[in-house]
Structure formats: C-alpha cells, structure tokens
Amino acid sequence: MTTAAQPTDVWEHELLLTGCQAVSHAVKLADVDVIAAYPIRPYTEVMDQLSQLIADGELDAEYIIADSEHSQFEIVKHASSVGARAFGGSSGTGWMYGMEALAVTATDRLPPLFLVGNRALDDPGAFGVEHNDAMSVRDLGWLICWASTAQEALEHVFIGYRVAEDKRVRMPMALAMDGGFLTHAQHMVKVPTLEAVKQFLPPYDLGDRVLHPDNPISVAPQVNEDWVMELRRQNWEAARRARGVIKEAYKEFNGVFGSHGSQYDNPYFTEYMTEDADAVLIGIGAVCMPTQTAARRLREKGHKVGYVNLRWFRPFPTEELRACLGRFKGVGVIDRDFSQGSPDNGGILLQDVRSCLYPLRGDGPNVINFMGGLGGRDISIDECIDMYERTLAAGRGNVPEEIVSWIGLRE
Amino acid sequence: MIKRVEVQYRGVFQKTLGKYIGGDIVQIASRMGKVAFSNGRYSDAPERNGIPCKYFAFVSPDLSEAELEAECGSSYNADNVDVSVVVDDAMAQGVEPWGWHGIRPVNEKVGHKACLLVVTRRNHEHLLRFTAKKPQPYRLATLEGDASMAGLWVFKDDLTRERCLGAVAAVDPGIISIEAVEEYLLDTGKDADRARAARDAYEATLRRIKVVNPDQGIDWPHEIPVLPKWHEFEEGGVAIPAVKRGFKLGPRGQNRNDGFKHGTSKTERPVVRFDLCIKCTLCWADCPDECFDPTDDGLYDINYEVCTGCHKCADVCPVKECIVMVPELQFEDEKSPWEQHKKDPAGYIQWAEDKKGSTRIRYRHVTGEGVEKYKATPVPRNMDGPGQKEAL
Ligand code: SF4
Ligand code: SF4
Numbered sequence: 001m002t003t004a005a006q007p008t009d010v011w012e013h014e015l016l017l018t019g020c021q022a023v024s025h026a027v028k029l030a031d032v033d034v035i036a037a038y039p040i041r042p043y044t045e046v047m048d049q050l051s052q053l054i055a056d057g058e059l060d061a062e063y064i065i066a067d068s069e070h071s072q073f074e075i076v077k078h079a080s081s082v083g084a085r086a087f088g089g090s091s092g093t094g095w096m097y098g099m100e101a102l103a104v105t106a107t108d109r110l111p112p113l114f115l116v117g118n119r120a121l122d123d124p125g126a127f128g129v130e131h132n133d134a135m136s137v138r139d140l141g142w143l144i145c146w147a148s149t150a151q152e153a154l155e156h157v158f159i160g161y162r163v164a165e166d167k168r169v170r171m172p173m174a175l176a177m178d179g180g181f182l183t184h185a186q187h188m189v190k191v192p193t194l195e196a197v198k199q200f201l202p203p204y205d206l207g208d209r210v211l212h213p214d215n216p217i218s219v220a221p222q223v224n225e226d227w228v229m230e231l232r233r234q235n236w237e238a239a240r241r242a243r244g245v246i247k248e249a250y251k252e253f254n255g256v257f258g259s260h261g262s263q264y265d266n267p268y269f270t271e272y273m274t275e276d277a278d279a280v281l282i283g284i285g286a287v288c289m290p291t292q293t294a295a296r297r298l299r300e301k302g303h304k305v306g307y308v309n310l311r312w313f314r315p316f317p318t319e320e321l322r323a324c325l326g327r328f329k330g331v332g333v334i335d336r337d338f339s340q341g342s343p344d345n346g347g348i349l350l351q352d353v354r355s356c357l358y359p360l361r362g363d364g365p366n367v368i369n370f371m372g373g374l375g376g377r378d379i380s381i382d383e384c385i386d387m388y389e390r391t392l393a394a395g396r397g398n399v400p401e402e403i404v405s406w407i408g409l410r411e
Numbered sequence: 412m413i414k415r416v417e418v419q420y421r422g423v424f425q426k427t428l429g430k431y432i433g434g435d436i437v438q439i440a441s442r443m444g445k446v447a448f449s450n451g452r453y454s455d456a457p458e459r460n461g462i463p464c465k466y467f468a469f470v471s472p473d474l475s476e477a478e479l480e481a482e483c484g485s486s487y488n489a490d491n492v493d494v495s496v497v498v499d500d501a502m503a504q505g506v507e508p509w510g511w512h513g514i515r516p517v518n519e520k521v522g523h524k525a526c527l528l529v530v531t532r533r534n535h536e537h538l539l540r541f542t543a544k545k546p547q548p549y550r551l552a553t554l555e556g557d558a559s560m561a562g563l564w565v566f567k568d569d570l571t572r573e574r575c576l577g578a579v580a581a582v583d584p585g586i587i588s589i590e591a592v593e594e595y596l597l598d599t600g601k602d603a604d605r606a607r608a609a610r611d612a613y614e615a616t617l618r619r620i621k622v623v624n625p626d627q628g629i630d631w632p633h634e635i636p637v638l639p640k641w642h643e644f645e646e647g648g649v650a651i652p653a654v655k656r657g658f659k660l661g662p663r664g665q666n667r668n669d670g671f672k673h674g675t676s677k678t679e680r681p682v683v684r685f686d687l688c689i690k691c692t693l694c695w696a697d698c699p700d701e702c703f704d705p706t707d708d709g710l711y712d713i714n715y716e717v718c719t720g721c722h723k724c725a726d727v728c729p730v731k732e733c734i735v736m737v738p739e740l741q742f743e744d745e746k747s748p749w750e751q752h753k754k755d756p757a758g759y760i761q762w763a764e765d766k767k768g769s770t771r772i773r774y775r776h777v778t779g780e781g782v783e784k785y786k787a788t789p790v791p792r793n794m795d796g797p798g799q800k801e802a803l
Contacts, residue, residue, distance in 0.1 A: 016434050042453075124649040127453060128487070149480075180453035181485055186434050187448045187476075188441050286485050293481035376453065378486040410640045 010196035010257050017189040019182040020045035022150040023115050026157030027087050028059040029197045034079035034086045036064045038072040040094035041127055042117035042183040069094045073101035076112045081219060083210040086112040091179060092119030095133045105172045106141035108220055111164035113157065116176040117183045120375040127179065128376015131284060131337040134176040135348050141235045143173040143242060144314040146285050150187045153177050158201050162249050165204050168241045180376055181286035192257060200256045242315050268317035271324065273299055274306030279391040282308040282353065283334035287379055294384030305388045318356045325357060330395025331365040332387050336373045346404035347371055366394045372407030383407050413482055414470040414586045415492040417520060421499050422462035427566040428498060428559055429466035432575050436468035439587045439595045445472045446479050453487040455508050461676035461719055463506035470586050491522035494583050496575055499558035500531035501678045501739035503541040505633060510671035514633035516543035526550040526582040530571065533740060535621045540743060544628035552620040554578040554612055558678050570608040577609030581616035589613045660707045662747035667717055673700065677720025679736040682763050685710050685752045686793045687733040694724035694734060712749035732790040737766045760792055
C-alpha cells in the first residue's frame with residue numbers, strides 16, 4: 001500500500017513522479033557529470049526534467065543539447081572516456097539514428113547509461129511502445145535491462161551504473177522502459193538519500209584508460225586483422241563476467257536499500273505464481289501488469305499458470321532461465337517486438353528463449369509465441385487469459401503448426 | 412474496487428492543469444491510505460493548441476499497486492470512468508483528438524450512474540443540447556467557471572485546479588473526500604484560500620448534480636470511423652489518398668481532409684459582420700487552417716467544421732467589430748454564415764450581434780491575471796459597405 005513514506009536512513013521521501021522523472025531524480029542522485037540531450041518522445045521528458053533540476057540548482061552537471069542523436073551519443077561516449085559519469089537517452093528511430101555511436105561506445109568498452117523510452121520504429125508515425133529500438137543493440141556488447149515500474153526505473157539507474165562501470169564489465173548500459181505506460185504515468189515513488197546511493201554506487205573510475213592530459217593515451221587506433229579477434233574475445237569475456245557482477249550488485253542493493261524498498265530475489269527475472277505451474281507466459285516490460293492479473297484469475301479457477309517477467313535481456317540469463325522454464329510443460333513467449341524472416345517468423349525474445357531451452361531437447365517445455373502490443377496496442381486481461389489457455393494446451397501437446405500467433409490484431 | 416477519473420482538457424492551454432488534477436488526486440488518495448496512479452492518454456498530442464486530450468487518475472481502496480496497475484496501467488485509454496471532469500465546456504459539442512478517431516461524445520466513457528462534471532457558466536439543459544444520449548442514466552454536475560486558459564504552456568493559477576478537486580469530492584466521495592482535499596491543499600499550498608476554494612466548489616457542486624435519463628441528449632450526428640483489418644489495406648506503411656485537389660468559389664468550395672476536421676479544438680468561433688468587411692483578404696490569407704472560402708462577391712465565408720478557434724482572423728481583421736470571437740456553446744450548427752448573410756442581410760446582422768452580445772474578452776497572455784472583460788463599442792450598420800452592396 002502506498003502511504004507517505006517515513007524518512008529513514010535510506011529513503012528520504014516519496015514523490016509523485018512519472019517514470020521519466022523518476023529516472024531524472026536517480027541521475028541527480030547518481031551525481032552524473034555530463035548529460036547530452038536531443039528530443040524525441042517519450043524520452044524527451046527525461047531531458048526536460050533534468051534541465052529543470054539543473055535550473056532549480058538541484059543538479060550540477062554539464063548539459064549539452066546536441067544537433068542530433070548521433071552527436072548526442074558521441075558526446076556521451078567521449079565524456080565517459082575522460083572519466084565523467086555520463087547520461088544520454090533516446091527512443092525509437094532516434095536511437096537508431098545514433099547507431100554508429102552506440103556501436104563504438106560498446107567496442108571502446110565505455111560505461112555510460114542511456115535511458116531508452118521504448119517507441120515503435122516509425123514510419124508511419126507512432127509514439128507507442130515496441131522493443132525493437134533497445135533490442136537493436138543486443139549483439140553489440142551492451143547491457144540491456146527493462147524496468148517495469150517507475151520505482152524500478154529509479155533503482156536501476158544506480159544498479160546500471162554500478163554494473164556498467166565495474167572494472168570487470170565496462171560495457172554501456174541501456175535501461176529500457178515502455179513508452180507511455182511507464183515513461184508518462186505518475187506514481188508515488190520512494191526517493192533514497194544521497195548517502196545511501198553513495199554507499200551503493202562507488203565513484204566512476206576508469207583507471208589507466210582515462211583520457212586526460214596527465215595520462216596521454218590514444219583510444220581506438222586502426223588495428224585491422226591484427227587485433228580485432230582478441231578484442232572481441234575480451235568483450236565476450238566481459239559479457240560472461242557481467243552475469244556474476246550483476247548478481248553481486250543486486251545482493252548489495254538488497255543490503256543497502258532492501259528493508260523498505262524493492263527486494264530483488266532474482267536479478268534477472270521475477271517469477272509470479274510459477275510454483276507448480278503447468279504453463280507460464282514470459283514477457284518484458286509493462287505487459288507484466290495484465291498477465292499477472294490474468295494469472296491470478298486463472299489460479300482462482302484452479303488453472304496452474306504463472307508469469308515470468310524478464311528484466312535483463314543482455315547478458316541473457318541463460319542458465320537461470322533454462323532452470324526456471326524447464327520446470328513447465330508449456331511456455332508462451334510474448335514479444336512486443338518483431339523479427340520478420342527469423343527462424344519462426346516471430347519475435348526476438350522467442351529466438352533467445354528457444355535457443356536457451358534447446359539443450360533440454362524433448363525434456364523441455366513446448367514453446368509458442370505471441371506477437372502483441374506492437375506500437376502500443378493494448379494487451380487486455382482477457383487476451384492474456386486466452387494466451388494462457390493456448391499455452392496450457394501447447395503444454396498438453398497441442399502445439400499448433402504455426403507457433404506464432406498475433407494478439408489483438410484486427411483480422 | 413477501482414475508481415476511474417478522466418480529465419478532458421485542451422492541448423497546450425490546459426495541459427498542465429490536466430496533469431495537476433490527475434496528480435493531485437493520486438496524492439490525496441495516497442494520503443487517505445488508498446493506492447493510486449495517474450497517466451495521460453498517450454496518443455494525444457497535448458502540445459497542439461486546443462486539441463481535446465485526456466488525463467486519467469485511478470484510485471483503489473483495496474487493491475495492491477500491482478493489481479491496480481494491471482487493471483488500468485497497460486492501456487493508453489480508460490473505459491467506464493466514474494467521473495469525467497471537463498475543464499472547457501465547449502467540448503460538450505464533441506471531441507476529436509486526432510485523425511481516425513472521429514468526433515466522439517464528451518460523455519462517451521461516462522459509466523452507469525457515473526458523473527460528467529463540467530466547468531461552465533451554463534445550466535444542465537443547455538449542455539444537454541449538445542451531449543449525446545446514453546443508454547443508461549448518468550449524472551451531470553456543473554461547476555461554475557470559465558475554461559481556464561492561458562498562453563503557451565503557462566499554467567493559469569485561477570484556483571480551477573483546487574475547485575475541480577472539491578467538485579470531484581462532491582460528485583464521488585469514494586474517490587477523495589473533501590476533508591482530505593482541504594488537508595492536502597493546506598499542507599502543500601500553505602494558503603487557506605486554496606482549501607476554501609475547494610470547499611466552496613464542493614458545497615456548490617452538491618447542489619448542481621442532476622440525473623440525466625436515457626432520453627435526454629441528442630442523437631449523435633458524427634460517424635465513428637471503422638479501421639480496416641490488416642489485409643484490407645495496401646502494403647507499404649499506410650499510404651493515405653491525398654485530399655483531392657478542388658476549388659470553387661463559395662461555401663465549402665475547397666476540398667478538405669474529411670479524416671480529421673479539427674474543429675472540436677475551438678472554445679470560441681469567429682463571427683463575421685460581412686457588412687463591415689472591406690475585403691482586405693487578411694483573414695483568408697492568415698488563417699493557419701485555411702478555413703475561409705472565397706465567395707463570388709469577394710467576401711470570405713468560414714467553414715466552422717475546420718476552424719480551430721485560434722483567434723488569428725479576429726486579431727488581423729483591421730475593421731473594428733468585423734470579426735469577433737464568440738463562445739462556441741452559443742452555436743448549435745456549423746452552417747455557412749455567408750449564406751445566412753446573403754439570404755437576409757439585416758437579419759444576419761441582428762443574429763450576429765445577438766451572438767456577440769456586448770461583452771468582449773481579452774486574454775492577458777502570460778500575466779496569470781485571467782481574462783479582462785470590457786464593453787463593446789457599437790458600430791453602425793454599413794448598408795453601403797463593399798460587402799453589403801453586392802448582397803443587396
Ligand atoms: S479562428 Fe479564424 S484564423 Fe483561426 S482557425 Fe478559425 S477561422 Fe482560421
Ligand atoms: S473579414 Fe476582416 S480581415 Fe477578412 S477580408 Fe474582411 S476586413 Fe479583411
């Protein structure tokens with residue numbers, strides 16, 4: 001129940017904030033040094049709020065408005081390379097426009113944090129949520145994580161910087177949030193004290209790699225075939241190590257903030273009513289709202305269903321998810337994204353879930369795929385009930401020939 | 412149990428007001444130990460002048476935050492609201508927020524026995540001349556006041572916000588109680604006047620709630636578009652046929668986009684005294700929405716269906732009293748004014764002056780001081796004016 005928070009050592013107060021505003025407050029508490037901005041809805045509200053915080057004297061940071069997303073991301077990257085904690089963000093095709101900069105930020109192994117307010121890749125014009133924007137950097141050496149409440153969004157700015165900046169990781173972090181549902185809804189959000197944040201999030205230290213007149217180095221020279229394989233292997237190693245660093249970070253987070261804030265039992269995903277379930281749905285972001293209610297309603301009628309809310313997409317929690325999903329007979333993957341022409345002509349998440357379950361072969365669950373909520377289309381509780389029923393049927397061996405189906409489509 | 416509130420507001424001018432009312436309801440409900448959150452209809456373009464938009468607040472005394480979110484948080488819209496607060500009464504004529512939406516009744520989402528709460532200076536009967544019939548009874552409440560408008564993005568602090576909170580408590584105390592509203596305003600505003608304004612609005616609203624029966628209201632004249640199925644339109648990212656080029660002199664002589672008329676964005680419409688017009692072309696040239704249709708006698712007719720009420724024509728017209736903005740709810744149709752003028756010039760002048768009345772309003776943009784009212788200087792008929800000569 002939401003009540004006026006009692007000030008504690010870790011939680012200072014409770015404020016009415018949109019998801020974007022919650023992120024902005026977290027950026028302030030994370031003591032970010034450089035912010036580069038370029039507007040696109042829904043991300044714009046973050047830059048609005050940050051400039052407001054600076055104007056109000058609450059935040060001391062360099063705030064640079066770029067001429068495009070490409071420059072914006074380059075500024076963030078360069079700031080990060082001189083040892084400044086840097087913040088950027090975007091949405092939809094704006095994010096795609098800066099793709100070159102996003103690629104090199106990862107290959108340069110720099111750890112800024114970006115907020116991706118998920119938005120459909122228009123044309124035609126669409127503000128609503130789709131996950132293809134954030135997922136487009138999935139193969140480039142990025143950390144990608146979704147918040148599913150405004151509170152989680154705030155907390156994951158701290159978690160994100162901590163993981164990204166860890167010497168064993170040093171990868172850029174995309175914190176994604178569903179456009180509209182999360183970015184623009186106003187909630188009561190608990191805001192921690194600066195002391196608690198400082199205790200959890202150490203200062204950013206790039207060590208010997210910091211670009212500085214006192215430390216003359218050259219970053220990213222031409223290396224060709226002599227170096228690239230080895231570099232990729234380093235990145236590969238970092239993505240593996242990140243899995244362990246993420247676990248450590250959440251453990252520490254629970255220790256510092258846990259008594260009154262979110263408790264994260266599992267950093268990678270949250271299981272809801274999955275115990276003894278026959279079938280589960282798995283999805284990302286705000287779709288956890290109607291799916292969980294639908295699960296509760298079906299449980300009341302005796303159907304054993306549950307929901308898995310995936311938080312971390314890169315690194316993909318392969319082992320943990322295999323152990324989790326391997327317990328069920330049917331798994332329905334909800335994709336708020338698309339991957340036309342992919343093996344099943346379904347969603348991106350479907351491919352990763354299927355390949356993660358592949359080692360289980362015949363012992364694993366039957367997997368089907370739902371394409372839903374594209375461009376921000378509602379996914380109703382009734383549609384979720386329908387998806388559960390079809391996943392239960394698939395679990396009983398009733399797997400349709402075409403495993404991909406479309407939810408909420410005018411057909 | 413869930414209580415749903417929608418605030419229907421005008422883009423830009425009332426954007427902050429809508430968001431404040433939604434946010435206030437969340438904070439007041441939270442203080443009462445309830446769970447609440449607020450969001451806006453995301454597909455709206457509240458950065459466009461006057462466009463009808465929506466903000467929502469959802470309140471529950473017994474659900475957890477996650478349960479409330481699940482029911483209300485994963486949609487960009489809300490159905491069956493318990494209270495719909497309308498902060499500009501001109502929206503009673505219908506709301507068309509964007510293309511493919513159609514002009515919808517303002518009470519469309521008001522549920523059984525729920526309440527449509529309108530900030531207005533008109534009475535219930537007057538509003539019901541515009542609102543659609545509903546199959547089930549609902550309540551209509553009025554809160555005396557003007558549409559709270561200000562300049563670009565500026566919030567006009569005229570206590571409409573506080574008064575709406577008091578009125579919401581009056582029409583549905585299950586959402587927020589008046590005591591909680593007062594306490595919140597005293598704590599956050601540190602100004603007793605704000606709490607008093609809410610209390611006064613509460614008391615007044617209690618006396619102005621009426622039940623609207625299914626036979627009251629009008630048969631809705633506007634069609635709601637039906638969108639095609641995925642296989643019913645051509646592939647290639649929605650290519651819409653362009654508006655066919657077409658122009659002839661006279662009313663509705665120019666072809667326009669029937670998919671989005673935009674006319675429900677206005678709070679006031681321009682009334683033209685054709686007898687005073689000197690045919691300077693400025694209104695026609697400057698209207699941002701190209702609402703003026705040139706006529707064969709050199710005048711400029713207005714197509715009210717597409718007029719957004721931006722005041723531009725009234726501002727540029729060099730002739731005193733020739734174009735005057737008049738509150739929208741004084742009109743029940745969008746007939747061509749020029750045709751009326753041609754049929755009966757003297758009768759038209761009488762009609763126009765009746766609509767205009769003797770009070771003129773000036774918005775003191777950005778001062779936050781509200782509207783300024785002043786007396787109109789009467790202008791004699793010009794039966795020899797260029798506009799009139801041809802008409803006679
Ligand atoms: S008020 Fe005048 S200028 Fe503005 S849209 Fe209407 S007709 Fe055009
Ligand atoms: S109505 Fe006014 S602005 Fe328009 S042509 Fe006549 S005099 Fe000019």
